Each structure stands twice: as structure tokens, then as C-alpha cells.
Amino acid sequence: MSNDESGALARFGVTNRAIEQALGRVKVSTVDYADLYFEYCQSESVSMEEGIVKRATKSVGQGVGVRATAGEKTGFAYSDELTPKDLNIAADTARYIANSAQGTAPVPITHRPALARNLYPHDRADIEVATCDRVTLLNAIDAEARRYDPRIKNVMAAYNTEYKVMLVATSDGLMVGDIQPLSRLQVTCIAEENGNRQVGTFGGGGRIGLEYFQNDQRYLQFAREAAREAILNLSAVDAPAGVMPVVLGGGWPGILLHEAIGHGLEADFNRKKTSAFSNLLGKKVASEVCTIVDDGTLPFRRGSLNVDDEGTPSSRTVLIERGVLRGYITDKLNARLMGIPLTGNGRRESYQSVVLPRMTNTFMLAGESDPKDIIKSVKKGLYAVSFGGGQVDITNGKFVFSASEAYLIEDGQITKPVKGATLIGSGPDILKQVSMVGHDLKLDEGIGTCGKEGQSVPVGVGLPTIRIDEITVGGTKA
């Protein structure tokens, strides 16, 4: 299957002429930029609980979002009907901000670049896989988790798959389309022993198909991991409270970077000077062992994109280089207003939402320390390897992320598992506390969803094992 835009156009049943006319209507002289974003999205979810797959849901939707930007203003309208009349009405609504009569000359589409690469080629879309094949996987997960330990009392698993076709036509004369598959498998286990009940979760996915989960029986490993975490938490002790050294394991703990600095480096907050990172470009915001990038070009990754939702190819952007703040991630509006490069980070949840600068896959590059030495270096602290969600207040820079699997470190040894606890810190300061970075960079399994202004987009994170000298751990044991 190809990702060419002509195939996409045919799907939407829209003519070139209708697009050029609608663009012409909205792109008047006082409008700096306008685009039409067509989207078709089909998703299917099957879920299993109490040993049976009893829920299946499916959703199909398509529509167009029309956007005009003039100075700092954005006018936006969307429609779930795609007739020329609907396009024109949306175009007129989006143009409202320009205080101008409709444009009359169509905007010609002059540039139809073929995708330079396909980061997520697929023989057939996962959505075309028979539902019963996914059901088979879920049934095996239940059996595997219960086999892992008889104390596993309930297993829940869900397989979500999405097939999105997008096509963006811009007032620069660009038209580009992409097909973006996305799948995720998530397992939750509940363990019980003498009235003590605990939960464990594990999941993964990406812009991949069913084969990914089948390879090496990865789905069974997901089941065992979720079961292992639940059983482990049966013996967890109260988490400590207060400031202490914390070692983060590789992979998903990279959510630290996403919350602590990633959001703060999104261009919109910095243009508006509402970010704790505003005016820190070129300044030292992390220790020298930290180099952090946002990279939308990794094959098959959940956060990856061939092109962003404005048709800009995704890229690898260095955010922090050896501790120094190097760059922001941008969309067209903010890159234009700030006079900085386009990084291909203009993303939207759907045709119903506006484009915002968003992260793709955000991770820290590997360092030189041996992970074992990092643990050994801590006399008394916490080793956190798995996390739930996180959140940040962009303006004061305070961020949190919550551990779901963590251990005490005592005299350089990992000892008891502790109950989940929230870690809290300040974005512009926390990376200065990173004193050791392991050589074991790991990307997460592909479960992240980032929320901003009510819009959710899939993202990835990654981290080697790192040591943070001081961070506040929010346990109950004062």
C-alpha cells in the first residue's frame, strides 16, 4: 500500500478543484496561511475480562478541518460533510478572523511531494485483520497471566487498533497525504492474597500490526509482566516521603523528560512567554551528561510520523545538548511568528482540532555509566522502573510523575518494593540534578498518549538508567 495523496483524495471523494477553490476562498491577502485537513479514521477495540472477550467496538469517522492564520490569530471550522458547499462554508467561517470578503482566485496546488520515506510500511492494515485473530491473542493472555501465579484473580486486556488516512492541502500550494496505522495492547492484572489486593499493568504497541504482538509471543510476555508487577506489589511497603536520590530505569521513565522539559519547549508557550523555559535558549538547563532529542523519524514508533499534520516531514530536533538548551519544537504558526526553523511537530488529534506544536518521541541519549554502578552509588534512595501518568504546570515549571513499580535502594543494593508514589520537581532545575547517565538507552514499549488543550496524540519517550541526586518523593512514610 502506498502513502500517496492521490489514493487519499479518491477516498475522500473530493476533487482538486474543490480544494483549490476552498483554499482560494479562505486565503485572502490578510490571511498568512490556510490549510484544509482531510481525515478518515477507523478504529476497533476488543477487550477481555473475566476470561472472556465480551466487548467489541468499532468507530468510523471522516471530516475536514479548515484553518486560517493571520498574525497570531487562528480561525478554524470543521465539518463531517465533504461536499464543495461544506468546504466553502468552513472556509468562510475560518476566514472570519481576517475581517475580509471571500477570496475569488483559487489557490493552485503546485507541489505534491512523494513521501521521502515510509516509516511504517505495512502489507495490510491491522484494521483489516480479522477480529477473531485479535480475540485469540486476548484469550491466551488471560490463561498466561493466571498460569504465572495463582494469586492473579482477574485479568483485563484490550487491543485497540486505528487506521487513519490524512491529506493536507495548504495555501503554499502543497498537498501531501499519509496513512497512519496505530495499535496498542494493554494488560491489567489484579492479584489478591489475604485480603491484600494489588494491580499490575503492562502494554505496548506502535505503528505496527498484529505480527508485532505475535512475534516471539510478545503478547504472552505482556501478560507475564503485568502479572509480575501485581504480585510484586503484594509485598510492597510504604513509600518514603521527602527529598532523596532517585535512580530511574530505562524506557518509560523517560516520561520525566516529556513532563519536565518537553512541554516547556513547545514553541507556543515560549512565543507567549508563558513557559518556565522562555528566554533560556542557549542557557544551561541540565547537567553536561544530558543530551535530549525529539525524534519523529524512528520506524514503527508510536510517536513517529512521515509528515506532521501540516505536511512538514518529521525530523530529529536536539532540545538539550550537553546540558544547554538548543531548540524548541514548532508548527508553522509559531515558527513563522518566532522566526525559528520548522521541526515537523505540528500535530492535531483529529480534523476537529487545531494544530499545536507537540512532541513525537522524546528521549535522552545514552551516557557512559554502567547501570549497576548507578545503583551502587546510592546509599539510601529510590529505584523507579515503571510509571503511570505525569503532568506539568508549564508556567511555574513544576511537574509530577507517578511510579507504579519502585524499590528502596539501601547501601547500593535494591531491597524492598515500595508502593506507588508521586515524584515532584521543577523542570528547569531537575536535569541539573542528573549526575550519571547509563549506556543502556531504551525506548518505551509504545503506550504513551499526551494531552494538551484537551487534544490527545500518541507519543513515545525513552531514557537510559539515570541518577537524579535530589528529587522529592511523595510517599506516606514521613
Added chain:
Amino acid sequence: MTRVIAEQDYTNIAQDLLTRAAKHGATASDVMVADGETLSVQVRMGAVDRLTKAREKRLGLRVFFGQRSASASTSDFSRESLERFVAETCALAQAVVEDPVSGLPEPGQFATDFPELNIHDSTKLQTDQQIDLALRAERAAFAADSRITNSEGGECDSSSGRIILANSHGFVGHYANSSFSLSVSPIASDAAGMQRDYWYGVNRAFAKLESPEAIGREATRRTVRKLGARKVSTCRVPVIFDPEVAGSLLSHLCSALSGYALYKGASFLIGQLGQQIAPDFVTIYDDGRMSGGLGTRPFDGEGLPTRKQAMVERGRLASYILDTYSGKKLGLPSTGNAARSIGESPSAGPTNFYMVPGTTSPEDILASVKQGLYVTDLIGFGINMVTGDYSRGASGFWIENGELAYPVEEITIAGNLKQMYANIETIGTDLVFRGRIASPTVKLAEMTLAGN
């Protein structure tokens, strides 16, 4: 976007889908149709920042083949597409296994009375009118204090929508609702840095929305008082939750009382029905028919009548939050709390869920604390619904001798929700509805605060 489809047309589409599903062999089915229009205006620094206008519609179908069931949704209402949509939904139902508990509610249980609930106000705001309201709110925020130096902007939204539900037992119901909201998010700065907060009003009736000036002033009051925030040392102290964050404690209670969490073993309140879970001065209601309420509706996501019911009565857990399915799993009748996203099978959720006010003023609650924490903001997701373990990022004020001494930030508060409900010490008199879940000020006897 100008086409307006009459309610009757949607009802016809719904009936048509039920008939088609039956032709495909479905033994029962239900259809939900929703449409709506929204106009959202965001302004920033005295100018329009973003304007969004849209009209949308969506339809969800759930089919049963005996005890197999599947759900699907689409925004494409064309005849050809709907025929394929019904066929695909029916095919999907064959892929799942039989679930002995599944099914529509019994005939005879459905809502038959549809009283006026005051949830729809047909006022249509003009774009310029909404721009003006948002600008006034932001202007009022700036005017209230010179330390307001920047802004995340003001926002004024209006929306209206309709819901139509029909099923193969012959139930057909519909209602319309509306919502008007206004908010502003100012940023204050001083030598130590920036702080942001916000304030908002939301109402189903435009005339009842607070004035932009009042919203702007309150936003600024909440923002500037955070300037100069610092960390405090780790300790165990009494904690007062302001009404905004006290509501989050009720949200967690709703999650724990959801029939789905309970039968899956994923709630810390399993087996607590009829037990004392809070002191005897704590009473909590869920009222699906509160006039003008943001959670008000005449019938739930399955067509069952909504009602007012005690959830916690004098500290005793009086009811779970149930729809038909989760009720059957627990051997209980539905409480009329089926929540429904278009194209999903029902879940269970609150309508208007609130704690009955106490007799102590918020000022007197504050005065009762010698040393402690007054929480105004909570961030993060550190809540384990299976165990009730609770650990969240917090900011607010340090209390010294009954007064707010200084703002604090970068701390966490931790405990266990089960113990936290039991540790409620005082409830304020200040209940105001700003959402579907509302609480007065609440004081907890003690929590662990982690800081320096």
C-alpha cells in the same frame, strides 16, 4: 453546516437502524444519535487568538445476538453507508463470546416521564458577543492587579446539542441541552518567577453565567496570591481542600463506586455497601434531575429514568453507581447511572454528584488549624483505585495559627483514600456547582506532606 436536521428525522434514522439490525438477525439493539454545534472563542492579550465553529453529528449502534454484543459508531449518515455499518456491526458481534449477563434493560423499566429540567437555553450568541465577553474577562483580570503581566487568554464557549435514544423494546427518548462557559487564565510575575491560575463560570443558561468582570477579578485573586511560593518541610499535618480540589476527592469516590470497577475487583470499596466509610456528618447525593444541573438528564444511557439518590448517608455507603450490566454482575438493580459514549457499550457514572454542606464556615475551618496545609491545586495521576493509595503533587498555602501564612508549591500530599474519607473532620457551608461534581471546603485530620 447550515443544514438543520429535525429531531423526527433522527428518530426515523434510529428506527430504521433497529429494523435493519433485526433483519440481520439481531435479537435486540439500541441506537443513540447525538448532534451539536459549538462556537469557541479564545482571546489573548486583548486580541482574538482562536475562533472555532463547528456542527457535528454521530450515531452509535449496539446489537445483541442472543448474548453476544457489539457496538459501533459513525458520522456518515448516508443510506448506503448505514447499510454497510449495520452489517459490519452485526458481524463484529459474532466475533465475541456469549456473556450471560448482557442485554437491554427489561421492558417496563424505561423512563416514561420527561419533566422540564431547564437544561436547554436556546440563546444564540453572536461571534462578536462571545469575543467581547472573553476580552472583558481578560481585561478585568489585568485591571485587578498590576502584577498580572501576561495571560494564557480568555475563552468563551457556547454549545448546544441533542441526544436521541431508541431501542428494540420500543423506547424512544430525546432531549436537548446547552452550555455556556467563560474562563480566563492570567499570569502573574515577580522576581522569583511566574505563576498561573484561572477562574471560570459554566452554566446551562446564558443569563446565569457570572459576569466577565467577576470571573476576571477572581482569576487574578487566585493567581497573584501564588507569587513567592516556596517548599515546606516533610511533615504530617491537617489538610484543608478548597472546594475546587475537594471535588476531586468526590471524583475518586465516583470511580471507586462505579459498578464496573467493583465487579472487576478494581475498587478499594469492594464489599463496603452498607458500611460506615466516613463520619456520620458526611452525606453525599447523586441527583440526575437537579434543575439546570450540568449532569442533569431525563433518562440515562440505556433509557432508564434518572433520579435523586443518597450515595453516602450519614457516613454509611448507601449505593453504588450502576447501569444494568454492572448491576447484574453485582446482583443489584441499575441506579439509572448508565453513561454512554456514542458507539460504546454503557459504563456507569455520576450525574450531579455532591456533598451536602456542613455547618462550619470556610473561615472557621481555617481558624481551627494551628499548622497545616490549605490545598488549592493538585496535579498528577498518583491514585491507585485498587488499593486507594493516594499521592499527588500539590500547591496552596501554609497555615499558621489559623491564617494563610504564605504560598507553597513543589510538594506532594499522600495517604489512602479509604482512610482519607474516614478522616474527614469538617465540612464547609460553601457548596457551589461549577460542574457535575461539587463539594464544599473539606478538612482532613492529617496527611503526609512531602517537601524539603
